[in-house]
Amino acid sequence: MDTVDRATRSKIMSKVGREATGPEMKLRKALFARGFRYRLNVKKLPGSPDIVLPKYKAAIFVHGCFWHRHEGCKYATMPKSRVEFWTKKFEDNVARDRRNVEKLLEMGWRVLVVWECSLKGKDTGKVERTIEEVVRWLKSDVRFAEVPNDSIDDVSGLEEKLLDDS
Numbered sequence: 001m002d003t004v005d006r007a008t009r010s011k012i013m014s015k016v017g018r019e020a021t022g023p024e025m026k027l028r029k030a031l032f033a034r035g036f037r038y039r040l041n042v043k044k045l046p047g048s049p050d051i052v053l054p055k056y057k058a059a060i061f062v063h064g065c066f067w068h069r070h071e072g073c074k075y076a077t078m079p080k081s082r083v084e085f086w087t088k089k090f091e092d093n094v095a096r097d098r099r100n101v102e103k104l105l106e107m108g109w110r111v112l113v114v115w116e117c118s119l120k121g122k123d124t125g126k127v128e129r130t131i132e133e134v135v136r137w138l139k140s141d142v143r144f145a146e147v148p149n150d151s152i153d154d155v156s157g158l159e160e161k162l163l164d165d166s
Ligand SMILES: [Zn+2]
Pocket: 065, 070, 073, 074, 075, 115, 116, 117, 118
């Protein structure tokens, strides 16, 4: 029997929707536990970054590997039908992400992209390493980096890559 009215149901569903982003929650909780304070989904910033730490001038995106096309990642699969549609959609997503990063950098923000696969799964060692990398980046003055693709030690190359491609 359905005892939940529509409004309540949609409220529950939206709550589920928000909490369903497990990887992002993992990162948030870990940062909070380490004493970092942040704002979430800051809509006034380009791309409304997921986690914003004004004190560190840091904007963090936790990107789903499928929608945002994590290069070389096993989760960045291509659907078997409507390939043209998906190709276009993915290209648009990637282009939008890039523009948002560039705008944020121009505004003086530092930007970190954390790919969801680095926060997923039962390998707690991997998740722990991801979080340590995020913390290291926060305390650095590196302007742009990705986790886990590239070592944060070598981000000069990353910034060049970002500028070259644009
Ligand atoms: Zn990935």
